[in-house]
Amino acid sequence: xxxxxxxxxxxxxxxxxxxxxxxxxxxxxxxxxxxxxxxxxxxxxxxxxxxxxxxxxxxxxxxxxxxxxxxxxxxxxxxxxxxxxxxxxxxxxxxxxxxxxxxxxxxxxxxxxxxxxxxxxxxxxxxxxxxxxxxxxxxxxxxxxxxxxxxxxxxxxxxxxxxxxxxxxxxxxxxxxxxxxxxxxxxxxxxxxxxxxxxxxxxxxxxxxxxxxxxxxxxxxxxxxxxxxxxxxxxxxxxxxxxxxxxxxxxxxxxxxxxxxxxxxxxxxxxxxxxxxxxxxxxxxxxxxxxxxxxxxxxxxxxxxxxxxxxxxxxxxxxxxxxxxxxxxxxxxxxxxxxxxxxxxxxxxxxxxxx
Amino acid sequence: xxxxxxxxxxxxxxxxxxxxxxxxxxxxxxxxxxxxxxxxxxxxxxxxxxxxxxxxxxxxxxxxxxxxxxxxxxxxxxxxxxxxxxxxxxxxxxxxxxxxxxxxxxxxxxxxxxxxxxxxxxxxxxxxxxxxxxxxxxxxxxxxxxxxxxxxxxxxxxxxxxxxxxxxxxxxxxxxxxxxxxxxxxxxxxxxxxxxxxxxxxxxxxxxxxxxxxxxxxxxxxxxxxxxxxxxxxxxxxxxxxxxxxxxxxxxxxxxxxxxxxxxxxxxxxx
Numbered sequence: 001x002x003x004x005x006x007x008x009x010x011x012x013x014x015x016x017x018x019x020x021x022x023x024x025x026x027x028x029x030x031x032x033x034x035x036x037x038x039x040x041x042x043x044x045x046x047x048x049x050x051x052x053x054x055x056x057x058x059x060x061x062x063x064x065x066x067x068x069x070x071x072x073x074x075x076x077x078x079x080x081x082x083x084x085x086x087x088x089x090x091x092x093x094x095x096x097x098x099x100x101x102x103x104x105x106x107x108x109x110x111x112x113x114x115x116x117x118x119x120x121x122x123x124x125x126x127x128x129x130x131x132x133x134x135x136x137x138x139x140x141x142x143x144x145x146x147x148x149x150x151x152x153x154x155x156x157x158x159x160x161x162x163x164x165x166x167x168x169x170x171x172x173x174x175x176x177x178x179x180x181x182x183x184x185x186x187x188x189x190x191x192x193x194x195x196x197x198x199x200x201x202x203x204x205x206x207x208x209x210x211x212x213x214x215x216x217x218x219x220x221x222x223x224x225x226x227x228x229x230x231x232x233x234x235x236x237x238x239x240x241x242x243x244x245x246x247x248x249x250x251x252x253x254x255x256x257x258x259x260x261x262x263x264x265x266x267x268x269x270x271x272x273x274x275x276x277x278x279x280x281x282x283x284x285x286x287x288x289x290x291x292x293x294x295x296x297x298x299x300x301x302x303x304x305x306x307x308x309x310x311x312x313x314x315x316x317x318x319x320x321x322x323x324x325x326x327x328x329x330x331x332x333x334x335x336x337x338x339x340x341x342x343x344x345x346x347x348x349x350x351x352x353x354x355x
Numbered sequence: 356x357x358x359x360x361x362x363x364x365x366x367x368x369x370x371x372x373x374x375x376x377x378x379x380x381x382x383x384x385x386x387x388x389x390x391x392x393x394x395x396x397x398x399x400x401x402x403x404x405x406x407x408x409x410x411x412x413x414x415x416x417x418x419x420x421x422x423x424x425x426x427x428x429x430x431x432x433x434x435x436x437x438x439x440x441x442x443x444x445x446x447x448x449x450x451x452x453x454x455x456x457x458x459x460x461x462x463x464x465x466x467x468x469x470x471x472x473x474x475x476x477x478x479x480x481x482x483x484x485x486x487x488x489x490x491x492x493x494x495x496x497x498x499x500x501x502x503x504x505x506x507x508x509x510x511x512x513x514x515x516x517x518x519x520x521x522x523x524x525x526x527x528x529x530x531x532x533x534x535x536x537x538x539x540x541x542x543x544x545x546x547x548x549x550x551x552x553x554x555x556x557x558x559x560x561x562x563x564x565x566x567x568x569x570x571x572x573x574x575x576x577x578x579x580x581x582x583x584x585x586x587x588x589x590x591x592x593x594x595x596x597x598x599x600x601x602x603x604x605x606x607x608x609x610x611x612x613x614x615x616x617x618x619x620x621x622x623x624x625x626x
Contacts, residue, residue, distance in 0.1 A: 217485045219475040222464075226472055229461040236421070236453060237473035237528075238444040296463045 033290030034302030036341035040288070040334070041309050048312065052320035060319065062195045068311030069204035070259070071281050072304055076204075076211045077255040078279075079286035079303030081248045083215070085228035085295030086135060086142040088252045090127070090149035092278030097153045098124045098260030099270040100161055103170040106178075113178035121257050127153070128253025132246030154276060161272035168272045173264070186258075187265040200262050204304070207255065211300035224248065229296025284331060285310055288338040309334065368565035370400040374434065374536050375420060375451065375567065381428030382415050389415040390591045393429070396584075397536055397567040402558060404570045404578040406611055407588035413571050416588070417538050420569065421453035422446030433536075447473075450535035454525040456544055462514030466506050469513045470495040470524060474532050498531055499524065503553075519550030526557050530566070537561050538569040543577050555581055575607040587611065 029035055048055050055064075074091050081088055098120050106116030131149055135142045161168055173179060189196045215221040223244045226234035235241045264270050287293060288309055289302025310331070317327050368374075375397040382390040390412045397403050397420075407413045418424040419431065422440030430437050433449045440446045443453070460469045468491075476487040476494075496509045504520050504527075513521060522542050529537055539558060543551040558581050562568050572578050578585065585602055587595040587610050595602070595610050609617070 213485075214483060217488070218483050219477055219486065220483065222468055222472060222475055222486070225464055225468070226461045229463045233455070233461050234472070236423070236443050236455060238442075238447045239473050240444070292463075296461065 033292075033298045033342075034305055035290070036338060037289045037302055037305040037309065040338065040341070041305050041312070044309060044312060048316035048320065052316045054319040055316050058193065058195045060315070062192075062197050062201075064308075064311045064315050065201045065204075066198045066311075067315055068304075068308045069198070069200045070262075071278070071285055071310050072204045072307030073200070073207055073262075074252070074255050074259050074278070075282040075285035075303045075307045076207050076300055077248075077252040078282040079289065079291050079298055079300060079306075080211055080215065080224060081252050082283070082286050082291045082293070083228050083295060083298045084224045084245055084248045085231065086245060086248065087146060087283070088131065088249060089143065089146040089279045090131065090153055091146075091252050091256050091282055092275040092280075093150055093153040093157060094124060094127060094253055094256040094275070095260045095263060095278065096157050096270060096272065096274035096276075097127070098257040099264040099274070100157055100170060100260075100272060102261065103173055103264055103270055104161070104164050106176060107171055107173060108164060113173060113176050113182055117178075117182060117261060120260070121254070124253040124257035124260070125250050128250035129246060131253070132249030135249070136242045136245055150279065157272045157274075170270050170272075172268045174268045179265075182261070183265045185265075186261045203258070204307075208300050208304045211303075215300055220244070220247075225296055227295075281310060281331075284335050287342075288334060290338075290342055292342075293339075306338075368399040368535060368567075370565065372399040373397070374399055375569075376432045377420075377429065378432070379429035380416075380419060380426050380431060382419060382424065382426050383428070388591060390419075390426075391428075393588075393593055394596070395586060395593075397569055398584075399535075399567050400562060400565045401583040402562050402568040402570050402581045403584045403586065404572065404582035405586050405588065406572060406575060406578055406607070408573060408611070410590075411588040412591040413573075413588055414540070415591075417453060417540055417569065417571055420446070420536075421451060421538055447532075447534075450533060451538065452529035452532070452534035452536070453538040453540065454522065454529060454542060456522075456541040460513045460521050460525055463512050465510050466499070466513045466516070466524065467492045467495040467509050470498070470528050470531075472528075498527055517550065519546050519553050522546070522554050523557055526554075526561065530561060530564075534566065536567045536569070538571070540571045541573070542570075543572065543574060551577060573611065575604065575611045579604045579607060 054060060074095065078088060078091055101123050102113070102116040102120035105111070105119055106113045127149065131142070131146055134140070134145045138145070158168060161170065165171060174183075184199075186200070188199045190199065191197075215224060223234065223239045226239055227241050227244050231241055260270075263274065285306035286298065286303045287306070289298065289304065289306035291298030291302060313330055313334070314324075314327055317324050317330070373396050375395075377393055377395040380390065380393045380395075381388065393412075393416060395403065395405075395416075405413055405416060415424070419426045419440075422443040422445050425439055425441055431440075432438065433451070438445075438449065446453075461472065464472070471491050476491050478485045478487060492509050496506075499506060504516075504523050506516065506520075513524065516524070526537070526539070526542075542554045542558070546554065555577060558568060558570060562581065562583075570578060570581060583599050585595065585597055585599070585607060586593050587607070595607075
């Protein structure tokens, strides 16, 4: 019935938009993927401001932002990959692999650290490419493929480091050529008022901004949502599915490399066992931020808010004087709540309203 | 309602011109022969109906024409040139667009993003340059209005539209982006009577605008409403290949329902 009347109306006034439904501010806000996380972040923030007095200072905020950035940078890429419908479990250990590679290569061959950093980037991108290539060519779930790379890298990190250095950490590199410039890029700090802020926080904001732009305002972003939402449709209208997905895996490995460089230049040495378990933190940050586990939905701001919730709770539990061992339990509860809230909000915003 | 189609249809198309020709085309998946010796011509301004039961080879046939799976026997010619598609992009570049029953659109994406998916308008050719969002929304809204699909909000996820509307958006999109051959894969299979009517009107409009249409269905009634040429597939082979003037609805229905096998069966089941 309504279809006929609509049709008549449209033939009379073909391009008039008068019957357009105006969605209110609240409706539009609810339709955004990150809304659940934003509400959660505010609630948790207020809660800790009340129970953890040391949290009420600019200095603590800078520390929380730093802690958030250490997860947030890779979480942005993992979020994009999940929107594209895939997982990467190797992202956590890849951070350590990149740092180890850069450090040991330069040290053993006594080369400028820049060479090690660049070769390490090539190495990380190659692993990302391999992850993506294997997933696309074999059709095996990315969960399994990257679980494989995860174990390979975890073992190789320990094995190779032990073989080369005789211990499980790399030697100090702060006397080598190129240290000063690389340290400036990846791990310097600057003064804002009375607070020292790490440059990694700035990098985090930059990457979130770029990812947001790419996802919402570019052709590639459109394709990322499409391959995650319905791969067969995307392919049928000519979206280069294989290239998009391999590109996403390589984005993850690029940011994992970036984080590896930060870790290396912050501590000047890297523990071979670093990074294990972080892959789940990235995924949690993305999911808490509203990314759909099945792909096709989510955004970069959401993943950033998810990371912020992580940073805030991990530190505020200490500020509040609680036993930090409870942190993981809290994280699990957050994840479950986030999934439930997302489900509920999505139902609310996509239900067809009468009218 | 036919504005979009007649405006955007390729003007060089001449009625009856052979756009796509299949000669002795076959397809094997390993030891399994899905299709054998198919001859089919898609002409401008005609609707070629491909009918068949489940597993008859309809899907394989359209996958060959639309570039999802290459054929491995016989020849496929488009505009007189022999081709061998290795991706849907190549088929699209030849003006062959396919609208699939269940995978026409990406449900969670907005209507306008779906309309332009794969053919986005960007501010410049540089990678990562911005989309012309306003223009894309305006064009999508206008084109849909012209064909009588009024969406409440061009920003709503396309999954909220009805099945018929989604099919029409997909057809409109294909025509807007310059398709010369339109392949419709069971466009009416999941739809109610009224919505099927809308899609069939659309199919006829595309034909009248001079496009070559391949209409895949297992419903002979729908096929007979719009078809100019009918091919019935059974177990990967064509069992009927006739013009509209040579066949009537009863014969189509009888063939589709099993034909002679049905007569035999009714003998056996006689009570």
